[in-house]
Amino acid sequence: MSSPSQQPLLQVEQASMVFGGLVAVKDLSLDLRAGEILALMGPNGAGKTTTFNMIAGALIPTSGRILFEGRDITRMKPDGRCRAGVARTFQITQPFHELSVVENVMVGSMVHHTSLAETRKEALTYVEMVGLGAKAEAPAKQLSTGQRKRLELARAMATRPRLLLMDEVTGGVDQKSIPDLVALVQRLHGEGLTLIIIEHNMRVISELAHRAIFMNRGEKIAEGTPAEIAAHPDVVELYLGEAAHA
Numbered sequence: 001m002s003s004p005s006q007q008p009l010l011q012v013e014q015a016s017m018v019f020g021g022l023v024a025v026k027d028l029s030l031d032l033r034a035g036e037i038l039a040l041m042g043p044n045g046a047g048k049t050t051t052f053n054m055i056a057g058a059l060i061p062t063s064g065r066i067l068f069e070g071r072d073i074t075r076m077k078p079d080g081r082c083r084a085g086v087a088r089t090f091q092i093t094q095p096f097h098e099l100s101v102v103e104n105v106m107v108g109s110m111v112h113h114t115s116l117a118e119t120r121k122e123a124l125t126y127v128e129m130v131g132l133g134a135k136a137e138a139p140a141k142q143l144s145t146g147q148r149k150r151l152e153l154a155r156a157m158a159t160r161p162r163l164l165l166m167d168e169v170t171g172g173v174d175q176k177s178i179p180d181l182v183a184l185v186q187r188l189h190g191e192g193l194t195l196i197i198i199e200h201n202m203r204v205i206s207e208l209a210h211r212a213i214f215m216n217r218g219e220k221i222a223e224g225t226p227a228e229i230a231a232h233p234d235v236v237e238l239y240l241g242e243a244a245h246a
């Protein structure tokens with residue numbers, strides 16, 4: 001795992017998101033340094049996806065600020081954030097089923113090209129990067145869950161992000177495919193990517209993340225190394241205990 005720099009890439013300052021009477025995220029602050037991998041953890045409804053939505057621009061926080069490379073992006077639209085270098089993947093993958101794998105990735109690389117041939121050429125490099133080269137011309141609907149997660153990563157990478165928000169890349173994937181996905185994320189990180197991952201698998205978190213934040217009911221209740229988080233009494237009570245009893 002390469003070391004992160006001290007330079008903050010992302011700063012979330014006292015961000016809150018209120019839906020009607022429900023406080024989904026409350027006064028959340030976090031700093032992310034360039035080169036870091038941060039894990040966001042917490043039980044269902046903790047506010048993890050809402051946090052991603054605020055960072056990626058799908059939601060504008062009710063209060064608080066979001067800075068990317070020191071620039072206030074709190075109210076910037078998702079496409080502006082994408083061009084600025086923020087990309088995301090979704091827990092439930094959403095490919096265009098009838099389009100081929102490479103065509104799906106072209107949707108991402110189009111941001112950077114006017115020529116279709118160039119768009120396709122660059123898209124193919126990301127298809128290869130995620131190990132789907134042999135499936136490049138296959139319709140996305142033919143892919144397995146693990147392959148769809150790879151396609152999702154290729155689509156996001158094609159926008160050339162500096163920050164990738166990755167929602168449960170190992171979720172729903174069979175156990176034996178997880179190590180290869182972890183290795184892929186490590187490779188992308190090795191190429192200079194900064195990541196926030198929503199992840200439940202403690203082993204994956206330990207292998208990937210420099211740091212973890214644990215949320216519950218919209219609030220950050222613990223922050224530290226994966227080992228510190230795994231040993232935190234509130235976390236054990238709320239989460240690991242729950243998983244152990246599942």
Ligand SMILES: Nc1ncnc2c1ncn2[C@@H]1O[C@H](COP(=O)(O)OP(=O)(O)OP(=O)(O)O)[C@@H](O)[C@H]1O
Nearest residue numbers: 019022023024042043044045046047048049050051
């Ligand atoms: N658009 C919305 N409108 C109303 N309530 C919402 C909306 N989005 C999320 N919520 C609520 O906000 C709270 C936090 O949800 P969020 O999806 O961020 O949690 P999460 O930690 O990602 O959970 P999960 O692990 O189940 O995905 C939940 O109570 C959820 O029902």
